[in-house]
Amino acid sequence: MADISAIFFILLIISVAFPCMLTAWWLLFPSLITRAQTRVEKSLARSFWMGLVTLIVMTIPIVILLALPIGPAKFAGWILLAASLALSSIGSAGIAAHLGEQMKRAGNGFTPLSGFIRGAVILELAAFFPILGWFFLWPLALITALGATAFALLNWMPRETPQIPSATTSPSPSNSPISNL
Numbered sequence: 001m002a003d004i005s006a007i008f009f010i011l012l013i014i015s016v017a018f019p020c021m022l023t024a025w026w027l028l029f030p031s032l033i034t035r036a037q038t039r040v041e042k043s044l045a046r047s048f049w050m051g052l053v054t055l056i057v058m059t060i061p062i063v064i065l066l067a068l069p070i071g072p073a074k075f076a077g078w079i080l081l082a083a084s085l086a087l088s089s090i091g092s093a094g095i096a097a098h099l100g101e102q103m104k105r106a107g108n109g110f111t112p113l114s115g116f117i118r119g120a121v122i123l124e125l126a127a128f129f130p131i132l133g134w135f136f137l138w139p140l141a142l143i144t145a146l147g148a149t150a151f152a153l154l155n156w157m158p159r160e161t162p163q164i165p166s167a168t169t170s171p172s173p174s175n176s177p178i179s180n181l
Contacts, residue, residue, distance in 0.1 A: 015128070019120035025093040026116055035152035036094025036145075037101070042158035044144065051091070051147025058084045084146070087153075091145025094152065096120035 026033045039047050058080065065077030099119030104110050110118065127138040151157075 015124060018124050019096075019117055021089060022093040022096050022120040023113075023117055025090055026097060029090070032090060032152050033093045033097055035155065035157065036091050036148040037097040038157060039148040039151045040091075040094050040098045040144065041101075046158075047091075047147035047151060048140070048144045049147065050150050051088075051143040051145065054146050054150045055084075055143055087149045088142055088146040090152070091147065091149035092123065092141065093120075094148045095141060095145055096123050099123060 062077050062080050062084070065073045065080065068074065068077075096119040097116055099122055100110070100112070100115030100117075101119075103118060104112075104115045108115075123141065127133045127141065129137070
């Protein structure tokens with residue numbers, strides 16, 4: 001019975017701590033989180049692919065260091081693993097900020113902080129959902145968050161696409177070829 005209680009309280013503490021950690025990143029590094037949020041909003045697929053490349057590049061030295069029988073090398077491998085997870089949490093804060101912004105756009109009168117915390121809780125609860133959250137949402141969100149963090153740290157912002165007038169809009173009367181005759 002004590003084991004079940006311990007597992008329950010550990011999960012409870014983690015479920016409270018995760019949104020708090022993302023909120024701390026959002027409050028401490030607002031420009032970095034805003035850049036990650038912009039990357040998630042404007043170029044989600046590129047963030048995923050950049051995260052996959054970053055994950056592969058970081059996994060190789062982590063696996064090599066953890067496989068070595070030398071104590072300091074194993075320690076360096078664990079430090080590198082912790083650093084990569086910390087970096088992906090910055091991108092997760094960008095995803096939570098994006099979710100909070102989407103809720104504000106839906107017409108709810110949330111303050112920025114309230115929307116962000118709600119976005120963080122939604123991201124966390126979606127990742128806790130059995131099977132779908134564990135095996136599909138969480139890995140995809142983690143890889144995308146790592147890519148958004150990489151883009152935000154490199155300060156690479158998505159290009160602005162010029163607005164092309166659609167074929168359904170009518171030209172203004174002053175630009176009409178008939179008025180120029």
